[in-house]
Amino acid sequence: MDQGVAVTNTSTEVRSGRSARQVNTLPLLLPAVILLLLWSILPLLRTIFYSFENYNLMTPPAVFNGGLNYRYLFTDISTWIAIKNSVVLVLGVLAASVIFGTLIALLLNNDFPGRNIARLLAIAPFFVMSPVAALIWKNLLLDPVSGLFGWFMTLLGLHPIAWFSTAPMLSVVMIYSWRWIPFATLILLTALQSLDTDQLEAARMDGAKGFARLRYIVLPHLLRPISIVIMLESIFLLSAFAVIYTTTNGGPGDATTTLTYLIFIKALNDFSIGSASAAGVFAIVLANVLAMFLIRAVSRNLQA
Amino acid sequence: MAKLILQNVEKRYETFHAIKGIDLSIDDREFVVFVGPSGCGKTTLLRMIAGLEDITGGDFSIDGVRANDIPPDKRGLAMVFQTYALYPHMTVAENMGFALKMAKVPRDEIKAKVAHAAAMLQLDKVLDRRPKALSGGQRQRVAIGRAIVRNPKGFLFDEPLSNLDAALRVQMRTELVKLNKQLQTTMIYVTHDQIEAMTMADRIVVLHAGIVEQVGSPLELYNNPANLFVAGFIGSPKMNLLEGVVTARDDQHVEVKLDDAGTVAVMAARIAVAPGTRVTVGMRPEHTALVSDGPIGGVADFVEHLGNETLVYVKRPDGRQMIVKADDLAGVRMGDAVTMAPKGDRSVLFGPDGKALLRREFHLH
Ligand SMILES: Nc1ncnc2c1ncn2[C@@H]1O[C@H](COP(=O)(O)OP(=O)(O)OP(=O)(O)O)[C@@H](O)[C@H]1O
Ligand SMILES: [Mg+2]
Numbered sequence: 151m152d153q154g155v156a157v158t159n160t161s162t163e164v165r166s167g168r169s170a171r172q173v174n175t176l177p178l179l180l181p182a183v184i185l186l187l188l189w190s191i192l193p194l195l196r197t198i199f200y201s202f203e204n205y206n207l208m209t210p211p212a213v214f215n216g217g218l219n220y221r222y223l224f225t226d227i228s229t230w231i232a233i234k235n236s237v238v239l240v241l242g243v244l245a246a247s248v249i250f251g252t253l254i255a256l257l258l259n260n261d262f263p264g265r266n267i268a269r270l271l272a273i274a275p276f277f278v279m280s281p282v283a284a285l286i287w288k289n290l291l292l293d294p295v296s297g298l299f300g301w302f303m304t305l306l307g308l309h310p311i312a313w314f315s316t317a318p319m320l321s322v323v324m325i326y327s328w329r330w331i332p333f334a335t336l337i338l339l340t341a342l343q344s345l346d347t348d349q350l351e352a353a354r355m356d357g358a359k360g361f362a363r364l365r366y367i368v369l370p371h372l373l374r375p376i377s378i379v380i381m382l383e384s385i386f387l388l389s390a391f392a393v394i395y396t397t398t399n400g401g402p403g404d405a406t407t408t409l410t411y412l413i414f415i416k417a418l419n420d421f422s423i424g425s426a427s428a429a430g431v432f433a434i435v436l437a438n439v440l441a442m443f444l445i446r447a448v449s450r451n452l453q454a
Numbered sequence: 455m456a457k458l459i460l461q462n463v464e465k466r467y468e469t470f471h472a473i474k475g476i477d478l479s480i481d482d483r484e485f486v487v488f489v490g491p492s493g494c495g496k497t498t499l500l501r502m503i504a505g506l507e508d509i510t511g512g513d514f515s516i517d518g519v520r521a522n523d524i525p526p527d528k529r530g531l532a533m534v535f536q537t538y539a540l541y542p543h544m545t546v547a548e549n550m551g552f553a554l555k556m557a558k559v560p561r562d563e564i565k566a567k568v569a570h571a572a573a574m575l576q577l578d579k580v581l582d583r584r585p586k587a588l589s590g591g592q593r594q595r596v597a598i599g600r601a602i603v604r605n606p607k608g609f610l611f612d613e614p615l616s617n618l619d620a621a622l623r624v625q626m627r628t629e630l631v632k633l634n635k636q637l638q639t640t641m642i643y644v645t646h647d648q649i650e651a652m653t654m655a656d657r658i659v660v661l662h663a664g665i666v667e668q669v670g671s672p673l674e675l676y677n678n679p680a681n682l683f684v685a686g687f688i689g690s691p692k693m694n695l696l697e698g699v700v701t702a703r704d705d706q707h708v709e710v711k712l713d714d715a716g717t718v719a720v721m722a723a724r725i726a727v728a729p730g731t732r733v734t735v736g737m738r739p740e741h742t743a744l745v746s747d748g749p750i751g752g753v754a755d756f757v758e759h760l761g762n763e764t765l766v767y768v769k770r771p772d773g774r775q776m777i778v779k780a781d782d783l784a785g786v787r788m789g790d791a792v793t794m795a796p797k798g799d800r801s802v803l804f805g806p807d808g809k810a811l812l813r814r815e816f817h818l819h
Contacts, residue, residue, distance in 0.1 A: 346537070346539065348535045348536075348537045348538075348539035349539045349540075349541060351506050351533075351535070351539065352533070352535060352539040352540075352541075352600075353541075353552075354506065354526050354527065355504065355505075355506070355526050355527060355531075355532065355533050355553075356527065356552050356553035356556055356600075356604075357527030357528075357553055357556040357557060358552070358556050359527075362556060366541075366544075366552070367541065370541075370543040370544075371543070373543070
């Protein structure tokens with residue numbers, strides 16, 4: 151009897167609790183929503199608006215010109231080159247940081263004297279600002295006359311090459327990789343340390359050694375952090391700018407002009423706000439499509 | 455087949471001597487339980503047998519072959535971890551078949567063996583699930599299944615039931631014992647729960663601070679504890695221990711004058727103990743009776759009615775507690791003055807060094 155009464159009591163409590171939670175929460179959200187609108191949606195709307203105008207800073211005023219900016223954008227070969235460059239840059243750096251990040255993390259996860267210092271040094275490049283990183287590479291490492299790479303090549307009896315003119319995209323990818331491999335290392339190393347030791351010992355009892363252990367136990371465990379690395383790095387790399395600006399200026403020709411850099415050129419070299427805005431809107435659409443796929447992939451991983 | 459022999463086996467960590475020389479012989483098909491208080495070295499010893507921990511001294515052999523340096527996967531022993539240690543990204547079937555896959559067993563054979571083990575453990579319906587989607591008891595069974603599939607010579611369990619609720623624990627307890635009979639393999643089982651030890655073991659190994667205190671069948675340990683440590687550790691509620699001095703003896707009994715109490719007679723037919731020796735008399739609560747005019751006095755401090763029996767916690771004049779297991783009709787109330795006496799010649803005598811003086815043969819009918 152007592153129990154029956156108690157049960158009904160709790161169930162009515164739960165029900166009333168639920169209806170209490172159904173109050174209109176919109177007024178409470180409103181301040182945040184308004185702030186967000188002002189900060190991000192208004193500039194976006196403004197950009198969309200400009201993208202339909204012939205708006206050049208040298209020849210004001212701006213006039214509506216329909217979809218002309220977009221027509222020029224899509225018929226211009228340099229747009230497609232810029233997209234290709236962006237893809238090469240993002241994929242190149244992602245591949246390097248996942249592969250080398252995993253390898254370095256696996257190495258640093260071992261016990262050896264001076265491990266903490268090695269870890270610190272391995273992570274350090276991530277804390278160097280992009281323009282500084284770019285200058286270090288440009289002047290100290292890749293410079294054909296005074297750079298370390300050139301010196302090595304002469305040691306080997308080769309001719310030092312001018313990296314930024316012979317292999318411009320490779321150079322940019324190298325510099326960005328140098329900055330982002332440590333990030334991947336950091337995340338993957340933490341993940342490795344959270345791998346259950348009992349699981350590793352069970353694998354030892356099951357006879358999984360060396361490569362089999364890596365293949366069946368460690369890498370599956372790293373799948374989730376790797377997908378997080380891919381997502382975060384893609385977002386940052388799509389908007390990569392500073393290194394290109396500091397080293398190649400998008401050149402030679404358009405060899406290193408990514409979509410981001412193209413928008414910069416249009417807006418601040420050609421003062422063509424209209425066509426820069428059109429390219430910007432296009433970049434936003436592309437980035438969102440990519441983000442959608444990435445988030446879906448990652449969330450599938452998180453559920454598994 | 456697995457006969458395991460440990461000879462003076464030791465484990466020294468850099469700063470700590472965890473296992474201090476253990477001699478132990480475990481027979482084929484035996485169910486042996488390691489029991490002892492926390493930190494006594496049960497897990498360490500089990501891991502040394504498994505090969506997960508180096509043996510720093512002494513010899514360990516499996517079926518007559520020295521095994522100190524054989525890697526864990528080649529010892530033919532399977533381990534079930536307390537945390538189960540299932541591989542989260544593999545299905546139940548993949549988890550169970552993993553060791554065979556590593557041993558390059560053909561796929562069909564793996565499948566057949568996994569199916570066989572799964573049927574035995576009632577896991578057939580969940581073979582395609584990930585460990586995350588299983589209940590605690592099912593996970594436990596998968597961990598056992600993973601061990602069974604390897605067809606090992608012996609199983610090693612490290613507190614495998616401690617994460618389960620009480621009802622499931624009791625059920626799994628009997629299932630494990632059945633499994634031992636069914637598979638006809640040696641099993642070593644670690645626990646700190648002495649009830650688990652008593653109910654499951656063929657033989658119990660009582661460990662304490664890195665040494666073996668006593669090895670024997672559950673009833674041997676219960677009736678003839680080798681020393682005060684085992685006496686206090688095995689049995690629940692705990693054995694009552696009372697100190698006193700031997701005053702007289704005849705050919706069957708010695709008389710002991712207890713401190714703060716009268717004289718009790720203890721059956722001691724085949725032991726030599728001279729009058730004047732200080733001894734400790736051990737009386738289990740169930741072998742202690744509430745009587746009128748008994749030699750041991752006190753006040754009933756607390757009375758627990760368990761239905762079929764009654765536990766009476768008696769406070770002695772010296773402040774120490776004694777427990778009496780009386781029948782359900784004992785009309786004792788809190789605060790009553792009571793007197794007690796040992797019952798039925800079942801008391802045990804310990805010498806001044808804490809070792810048992812009395813080693814009776816106990817025959818089961
Ligand atoms: N790596 C190590 N270095 C130093 N001492 C250790 C190490 N591992 C364990 N010990 C010590 O060895 C002793 C035995 O540990 P062990 O894990 O075998 O205890 P246990 O009997 O399994 O206890 P529990 O019932 O709590 O699981 C403990 O005192 C522990 O502190
Ligand atoms: Mg333990």
